[in-house]
Amino acid sequence: MTAATQSFADEISNLMYATGTRGLNSCIQCATCSATCPAVDHMDHTPRRLIAMVNAGLKDEVLASNTFWTCASCYACSERCPKEIRPSELMYALKRYSIWKGRVPRRLVGPGFSRLFVRQILRTGKSYEPGYAPAFVFAGGLIGALREARFGMRLFAKGRLALVPKKVKRVENFRRMLSRIMPLEGIA
C-alpha cells in the first residue's frame, strides 16, 4: 500500500505495528479501557470512543482531541483490554503523529513539555526538573508560574532540587549515539 492511498486508520495502525497490538480493527467497543482509565473524566473523548473515531477515519476530530495528551501512560487499559489492542500504545502513536504533522492544539501543555524534556536529555543525558519551568509557565500563566516557584522553593528548602543539571561523563559520545538513531536538528 502506498502512502497516497493509506487511510488514517491504516496510518495509525502502521505506527502501532511494533507494539504488539492485535489491531485497532479488532476493537469490540466494550469500553473496558474507558472504565479503567484514571484520567477519563478529563478527556473530551473516552478511549473507547477515540478508537472508534480512528477506525471511522475521523482524522480532524481525532487530532483536535485532548484525549491522548491526557493519557498519563499508566498502561491500565493495555493490561485489561480483552482484545489486546493496547490503547496506551495508540495514545503514544497519536502523540507522535500529531507532533510530526504539526497538528497539536495550541492550548495543550503536554507536547511542549515533552519537547523540553527531550531537549534536556539530549543536552546532558539526564533529567533536570528546573529545566521544565517554561512548561509550567505556559500551563498556568503568571499565577501558575508563581505557584510553581513557591513549590520549587519548598523542595529546594528540603534539599530536593539541584542547582545545576547533572551530566553524563561521555556526553559527546552520547549525543553522537542519539544522532545515529535520528537527526537531532529538528529537536535539539
Place this chain on the structure above:
Amino acid sequence: MKRYAYYPGCSAEAVSASYHVSTLETGAKLGLELAELDDWNCCGATPYTNIDELLADGLCARNLAIAERTGLDVVAPCNACFKNLHHANAELRADPALAEHINFALEADGLHYGGKVNVHHLMHVFVKDVGLDAIAKQVKQPLKGLKVAPYYGCQLVRPDRDDGFDPEAPHFFEDLLKAIGAEAVDYPYRTRCCGASLMVGNRRAALAMVRDLLRGAVQAKADVIATACPLCQLNVECYQQDVNREFGTQYKIPVLYFTQLMGLALGIEPKRLGIGTEVVSPQPVLDCIARRPQPAAAGAAAKTAKVGKP
C-alpha cells in the same frame, strides 16, 4: 552477597535522594551489593516515547549495554525507569533488526548490547531474591501498630513482565510490609496511577488522581503511605497542599519510601534513611515507632533477637 548493577535514575540525584540513600542502607543491611552503573543516562521517562520510540529505546539500550559489561543484572528503584528498561530490553531481544539499528548507534559510544541483561525493580529484588523470611529475621524494631497504605503506583505492575506477580491483585507490597511488622491497610486505587507527568500537562486531572488516592488511604486510617517510585512520592506527598487548595480538602498524611520503612524496622537511624527531607512531616510515623517498647521479636525475628538492647 548478591550483586546487581544499580541504576539510580535521575530523581535519585535530587528530588528522591532519600530513596537513593535508604535503598543503599537497607540493601547493605540485607546483603545486597548495589554497584552503581557507570555513567548511566536518563531512561527517557514518558516524554521520549511521546516524541520518538527509537530514541527511547536507544537511551535504555545504552544503560543495558553498560550493565552487560559488568555481567550483572540491573535493578532500578523507580517504577518508570524499571518499566522503560524492561520494555526496551524485551523489544531489543525480540527484534533483531531493531537491535542492529540500536547497536549501530551504540558504537558511537564504544558499546554493544547482546540482550543478556535482566531488569528488576528494587522491590522485586527484596521480595524474591532476598526473601521475606530473610528480611523478617533481620528486623530489630518491628513496626507494630503502624498502619501503612501500600501504594504500588502503576508501572510496577503493568504488562509484559516476566516476574510472575499478579497485575490485577498483587500482594507482594503487603507481604513485605507484614515482614517488617507493619499493618498493610486495604484501600482503593493502590495500583492506580498518581497522575505522573500530567501534573505538568493537565494539572487538574493529576490533582484529582492524587486526591482520590489520599482519600482512600485516609479513610482506611493509614498512618503513612508507602511508595516505590520517586514520581509517585513527589505527586502524592509534595502536591498535598495543592490538592487541598484545589478541592477544599485537608489532607496531611506522610508519604515515605518503602525502603525508609524497612530501614526503620532494621534499626537504621532515620537520618541515614534521608528522613527529614519531606514536605509533610513523617513525625507521626517516628512517634508511633518510638512509643513501642522494644519487643522481644516478631515472628521469624525471634531467632536473631538482639541481645544487649534496652
